Amino acid sequence: MPIRYLVIQAFALSVPVLSLLAQSHDGSIASAADRVAPRMIEYRHTIHRHPELGNREFKTSQLVAEHLKRLGLEVRTGIAHTGVVGLLKGKLPGPVVAVRADMDGLPVTEATDLPFRSTDKGTYQGREVGVAHACGHDLHVAIQLGVASVLSGMRDSLPGTVMFIFQPAEEGVPEGERGGAKMMVEEGVFSNPRPAAVLGMHVDGDPPDQEGDDERLGRASYTPGPAMASATSWKAVIKGRPAHASTPHLSVDPIVVASEVVLALQTIRSRNLDPRVPSVLTVGIIRGGTRHNIIPAEVELEGTIRTFDKAVQDTIETRMREIFDGITKSARATFSLEFNRSHPVTVNDSLLTARLAPTLERVVGKANVRQRPPITGAEDFSYFANEVPGFYFFLGAVPPGKKSGGHHTPTFYADDGAVPIGIRVMTGLVLDFLSAPRS
Numbered sequence: 001m002p003i004r005y006l007v008i009q010a011f012a013l014s015v016p017v018l019s020l021l022a023q024s025h026d027g028s029i030a031s032a033a034d035r036v037a038p039r040m041i042e043y044r045h046t047i048h049r050h051p052e053l054g055n056r057e058f059k060t061s062q063l064v065a066e067h068l069k070r071l072g073l074e075v076r077t078g079i080a081h082t083g084v085v086g087l088l089k090g091k092l093p094g095p096v097v098a099v100r101a102d103m104d105g106l107p108v109t110e111a112t113d114l115p116f117r118s119t120d121k122g123t124y125q126g127r128e129v130g131v132a133h134a135c136g137h138d139l140h141v142a143i144q145l146g147v148a149s150v151l152s153g154m155r156d157s158l159p160g161t162v163m164f165i166f167q168p169a170e171e172g173v174p175e176g177e178r179g180g181a182k183m184m185v186e187e188g189v190f191s192n193p194r195p196a197a198v199l200g201m202h203v204d205g206d207p208p209d210q211e212g213d214d215e216r217l218g219r220a221s222y223t224p225g226p227a228m229a230s231a232t233s234w235k236a237v238i239k240g241r242p243a244h245a246s247t248p249h250l251s252v253d254p255i256v257v258a259s260e261v262v263l264a265l266q267t268i269r270s271r272n273l274d275p276r277v278p279s280v281l282t283v284g285i286i287r288g289g290t291r292h293n294i295i296p297a298e299v300e301l302e303g304t305i306r307t308f309d310k311a312v313q314d315t316i317e318t319r320m321r322e323i324f325d326g327i328t329k330s331a332r333a334t335f336s337l338e339f340n341r342s343h344p345v346t347v348n349d350s351l352l353t354a355r356l357a358p359t360l361e362r363v364v365g366k367a368n369v370r371q372r373p374p375i376t377g378a379e380d381f382s383y384f385a386n387e388v389p390g391f392y393f394f395l396g397a398v399p400p401g402k403k404s405g406g407h408h409t410p411t412f413y414a415d416d417g418a419v420p421i422g423i424r425v426m427t428g429l430v431l432d433f434l435s436a437p438r439s
């Protein structure tokens with residue numbers, strides 16, 4: 001740890017200069033944010049009313065591209081299917097910083113009483129489903145469009161370039177398709193120009209819990225270092241021998257074998273891994289059999305693994321394979337097991353975090369900023385933050401007197417009031433990053 005402390009102290013020297021510069025633009029940012037917010041809230045309502053699933057964000061990306069073009073940005077569309085990137089080049093020399101907003105909705109039927117609630121339908125895994133912005137990505141788009149509006153009004157005094165990334169399919173892609181942040185990176189979104197840092201924000205619309213009231217409108221929270229887990233999905237098939245249920249001695253019963261496997265998997269977390277290091281292994285699907293009096297030929301299992309550390313990930317995968325192997329062998333069954341490492345760990349770069357946390361505190365007030373423990377949810381922002389230093393934080397979006405059912409639920413609620421605050425915070429972060437003294 002000594003190296004990290006040194007870096008933070010070295011940075012602290014430049015903070016007074018930085019905060020003087022920053023405070024001088026805080027007032028103008030706040031009034032500009034308030035000026036553009038009503039239009040952005042209208043955008044938010046439009047997007048919320050017509051949410052689109054991953055890789056199908058056609059109308060949303062069109063709205064985004066049109067707004068960015070009107071502001072005079074260089075706009076690229078069709079990146080990773082529906083992704084949009086706008087480049088705002090300041091008149092003064094300086095670095096490049098990227099900001100990212102995700103655009104997709106979820107296969108959830110909205111059950112709020114919002115006047116702009118969604119009644120739209122979409123197709124998910126071949127079925128017709130309700131579609132809703134049940135994770136608040138509509139706010140992310142509206143806020144980032146607002147940041148683009150405010151900063152484009154400051155172009156003459158802007159030292160550097162801002163890359164506005166509007167990303168499809170954060171929540172995942174339809175089966176058999178590629179997409180999201182990974183695909184944007186593969187398509188070279190960071191190759192020209194290459195940003196020096198990437199910033200991301202998520203609204204927090206969770207119900208109040210014991211951990212803290214981070215969801216309260218205007219609160220900001222972040223986690224230095226590993227902030228969100230990696231996600232690896234896995235699929236297994238246990239093959240036995242089918243028989244009539246009345247003659248189990250003629251079978252190799254995959255249901256019994258799968259049951260043993262599920263219980264044995266619980267010992268990886270409890271017996272094989274250091275209890276001080278967090279991880280999750282969940283079996284989400286166990287599927288087998290067609291009739292009460294038939295022993296089936298096979299059972300399918302699926303689940304997810306969450307970790308903050310590659311070594312832990314490797315241990316879990318190795319132990320899973322050993323457990324599947326040992327138990328199926330002893331029962332004379334066979335198995336297949338596949339892992340799909342879909343999201344890396346989201347890491348907040350320590351230097352960048354130390355550099356930007358004071359901005360958060362200045363803009364929303366020190367008492368409204370909290371460092372929170374890492375969470376076992378995953379974010380594909382990690383693909384961007386694997387390329388260049390990243391900073392990702394949460395912004396509370398539930399005002400007193402309002403209730404949210406939580407992310408991904410039919411009664412998820414996030415308030416319009418997050419729009420002007422989000423614009424102020426993100427614009428402040430971008431300007432402080434670009435204006436900081438450089439070595």
Ligand SMILES: [Zn+2]
Pocket residue numbers: 135171407408
């Ligand atoms: Zn989500």
Ligand SMILES: [Zn+2]
Pocket residue numbers: 135136137170202
């Ligand atoms: Zn989300």
